[in-house]
Amino acid sequence: MPHRAMIGIAALVVAFGFGSPALAQFETRATFNLKPNVPNSVVVGDFNRDGNLDLAVVNFLPTGSVAILLGNGDGTFQAGPTYAIAVQPLYAAAASFRQNGILDLVVGDSLSDDVYVMLGNGDGTFQPAVAYPTNGEPFVVSTGDFTGDGKLDIIALTEPAADCDCIEVLPGNGDGTFGAAIITPVPYGIDGFTLAIGDFNGDNELDVAVTGQFGGANQVDILLGNGDGTFRADGFYDVSLSPNSIVAADLTGSNKLDLAVGVDPGVQILLGNGDGTFQAPVLYSTNFPTSIVAKDLNGDGKLDLAVSNPHIVSDPSGITVFMGNGDGTFQPGVLYPAGDSLSYVAVGDFNNDGKPDLVAADLVGETDITLLNTGAAIFSPTTPLGVSRQLIGTTSAPMSATLTNSGTTAMTILSVTCSGQPFRMTETTCRGSLAPGAQCSITADFRAERKGYSSGTITLKDSSSSKPQVVELVGTGTVVKLSPPDLTFPPQKVGTTSAAQTVQLTNTSSATLNLASIQIEDNNTNYFSQSNNCGSQIGPGAGCAIMITFSPGKIGVSIAHVKITDDGGASPQIVPLTGTGD
Numbered sequence: 186m187p188h189r190a191m192i193g194i195a196a197l198v199v200a201f202g203f204g205s206p207a208l209a210q211f212e213t214r215a216t217f218n219l220k221p222n223v224p225n226s227v228v229v230g231d232f233n234r235d236g237n238l239d240l241a242v243v244n245f246l247p248t249g250s251v252a253i254l255l256g257n258g259d260g261t262f263q264a265g266p267t268y269a270i271a272v273q274p275l276y277a278a279a280a281s282f283r284q285n286g287i288l289d290l291v292v293g294d295s296l297s298d299d300v301y302v303m304l305g306n307g308d309g310t311f312q313p314a315v316a317y318p319t320n321g322e323p324f325v326v327s328t329g330d331f332t333g334d335g336k337l338d339i340i341a342l343t344e345p346a347a348d349c350d351c352i353e354v355l356p357g358n359g360d361g362t363f364g365a366a367i368i369t370p371v372p373y374g375i376d377g378f379t380l381a382i383g384d385f386n387g388d389n390e391l392d393v394a395v396t397g398q399f400g401g402a403n404q405v406d407i408l409l410g411n412g413d414g415t416f417r418a419d420g421f422y423d424v425s426l427s428p429n430s431i432v433a434a435d436l437t438g439s440n441k442l443d444l445a446v447g448v449d450p451g452v453q454i455l456l457g458n459g460d461g462t463f464q465a466p467v468l469y470s471t472n473f474p475t476s477i478v479a480k481d482l483n484g485d486g487k488l489d490l491a492v493s494n495p496h497i498v499s500d501p502s503g504i505t506v507f508m509g510n511g512d513g514t515f516q517p518g519v520l521y522p523a524g525d526s527l528s529y530v531a532v533g534d535f536n537n538d539g540k541p542d543l544v545a546a547d548l549v550g551e552t553d554i555t556l557l558n559t560g561a562a563i564f565s566p567t568t569p570l571g572v573s574r575q576l577i578g579t580t581s582a583p584m585s586a587t588l589t590n591s592g593t594t595a596m597t598i599l600s601v602t603c604s605g606q607p608f609r610m611t612e613t614t615c616r617g618s619l620a621p622g623a624q625c626s627i628t629a630d631f632r633a634e635r636k637g638y639s640s641g642t643i644t645l646k647d648s649s650s651s652k653p654q655v656v657e658l659v660g661t662g663t664v665v666k667l668s669p670p671d672l673t674f675p676p677q678k679v680g681t682t683s684a685a686q687t688v689q690l691t692n693t694s695s696a697t698l699n700l701a702s703i704q705i706e707d708n709n710t711n712y713f714s715q716s717n718n719c720g721s722q723i724g725p726g727a728g729c730a731i732m733i734t735f736s737p738g739k740i741g742v743s744i745a746h747v748k749i750t751d752d753g754g755a756s757p758q759i760v761p762l763t764g765t766g767d
Contacts, residue, residue: 209483210591211504211521211543211556212567214655215261217254219553221247222267224546226476226529227553230279230288231256232265233309238533239265240544241277241290242553249274251292255309259652260536260557265309272296280328280337282361289361291339293326300326300341304361317363319343319353329382329391332356332367333412339363342371342380342395350377352393354414367414373406373421375399383433383442385409386461392416394444396428403428405446409461419461424453425468434479436488437513445490447474452492456513469507471518472500476529480541482558487511493530493545494520502526504543504556521567525550538652561592561649569657574755575633576693577662583611585628586656588645590619597648598625605641607632608658615645633662636754663754664694666728674735674764683735688747688760690719691728698723699752703731705762707745712737713762715747737766 222244232239237256244250249272253265271294282289287307292314293300300323303311321343331338336359343351353366371377375397385392390410397404404423408416430447437443441459445452446466452474453466474492482489487509496502503522507515524547535542540558547554556567570584590596596619603610608631615625627643641658668689677683692698700721705713712735719729737743742765749758 209489209506209508209540210559210563210567211506212559212564212656213521213523213554213569214557214657215555216569217262217553217555218551219244219252220551222250222252223247223548223551224252224528224553225275225548226277227531227544227546228277228279228290229531229533229544232279232288232305234287234307237537238535239309240553241279242546243274243277243292245273245275245295249294251277251290251303253309253311254553256535258537260542260555260655262553262555266311268303268311268314270301270303270314271299274301275324276326278327282328282337282357282359284337284359291326291328293323293341295322295324295344298322298343300339300355302339302361302363315362317355319355319366320368321351321353323353325379327380327382331391331410331412332414333390338414340380340382340393341366342377344376350375350397352377352380352395352408352416356414369408369416371395371397371406372408372418373404375402375404375406375421378429379431381431381433381444385433385442385457387441387459392461394431394433396424396431396446398426398428403448405431405444405455405463407461407463422455422463422466424448424466425450427473430474430477430492432477432479432490434488436479436509438487438511443513445477445479447477447492449473451518452477452490452507454513454515467514469515469518471505471507471520473497474505475527478530478532478543480532482506482541483508484540485511490515491530491532491543492518493527495528496526496549502547502549504530504545521556523547523556523568524552524554527554536652538650540650557655559650559654561590561596562645562647562654563589563591564654564656565589569659570629571659572631572661574661574663574665574758575631576666577633577636577664577754579633581631581633581660583628583630584658585626586643587624587626588615588619589624590621590649592649593621595620599646599648601627601643601645603629603641603643603658605639605658607634607639608641608660610643619647627656629658631658631660633660636662636664661755663758664692664698665749665751665753665755665758666691666693667749667758667760671761672733672763674762676765676767677735677737679737679740679766681736683764685732685734688731688733689728690723690731690749692723692725692753694753695725697725701750701752703747703749705733705745706748707743707762710738710743710745712743712764712766713745731760733762735762735764737764740766
């Protein structure tokens, strides 16, 4: 059974607005490679005090670590130090435990009974981690003053120790050290998944909402704070399956905290009554939310929601944004595709233009992804313009982006420039004044000059933003030619095997191509099979054949792909396969 904390999320969100009112759109502008580390979550803060927001990325594989990424102030990041920490950390929180303006970190460990405190030096580096014992495995951590002494404490949701899912508060001493844990069991018999913090009943004491399940029960437990680090149970609310993420925020502008809970069908909103009780949940659909943040994303004074979505079957990875109506209701979600499978989303103004941006941890892609808020400048597509594989010495088909002025006044296009060989801007209609609702387009291409990944940008300066808008360009050069690039099998009777179809693999370079593996990936259906005569090396200009057959086990469409791992650039090479059982 998977560790339940792997799909949980802890979030204490204080909502605030950025800039003047404008429509919000989010476009992938930067991808930071964390390989071989696998990120689970990310913490935002100015760790080196240069005025640019930085990131602390919590990696749980292959070993526990925290990677510091220092912000450049334009939405991109540079590598800072990486600290080995814990066994399998999943979440962290940032706060100034010494109340000196320098951000520190607390990291929870899902596989040991300790939280780890890393005191900041104020220059983007941290002192060696100090372990503080807990009574269970503290997979979720956050901070707040739970003991009423004006000093920040650590709060952890811990997995069973002596059959107790617990809330544990480690009282802060105000100097970056902490006392022994104060323990409150999670009530009503659930296994705790995640928590949200806030004053739910208006008594100026911090309370906690814990999501979890046990058997057929899926619920949110309310624990009211006593002001001494302990909590008392105050009821629970039934929600849908797998409540793995939650955020507390004032979604109605009434100074009463509400709850947004991520469940298997989407996000459920529980409006607060201000006395510690909540109304029945209302569902807004989206693909399984792995985390939630609440911010005013478009500057209209109303809180919006952004949730991270993993890739599940046919549902794409990305971030879904729900624009708030200011009364606790939301408009239908808009998905901004990003990454391979996102596990976490956080918010901050990463390019200092006064608009909130989003940053996500991509667990499968092993990257950190920045999505900048373009405001009134609406780009399509929102993902980078890219070519996943292009034969070296050849030029890609044209790649185009459309810009729409979604504002109420004319937008002046001051300049459009392209940088980053081997990309070329071939055409643009984005010039002069762009009326409200009007569109213009930018077209570029990619000429592969070397093996591997290349990146570039198209930079657009306009009157709608204080900072330049950027369209990211990506391309990967390869010496491996695959013909055809994909295979579709005609309808095949269930229980029989098709005739073989062939993919020809050619090494177009003047050097030997080394092959590590050729395999079928098909979600364990085993409907597709392959054989080949490729061996482990292919000489210059030589080729080999990969033969594919389809043996459907059910009626309907089945999909899979051939995965070819090599040193020819763009590895792994992917050949999509489609077949229909008849």
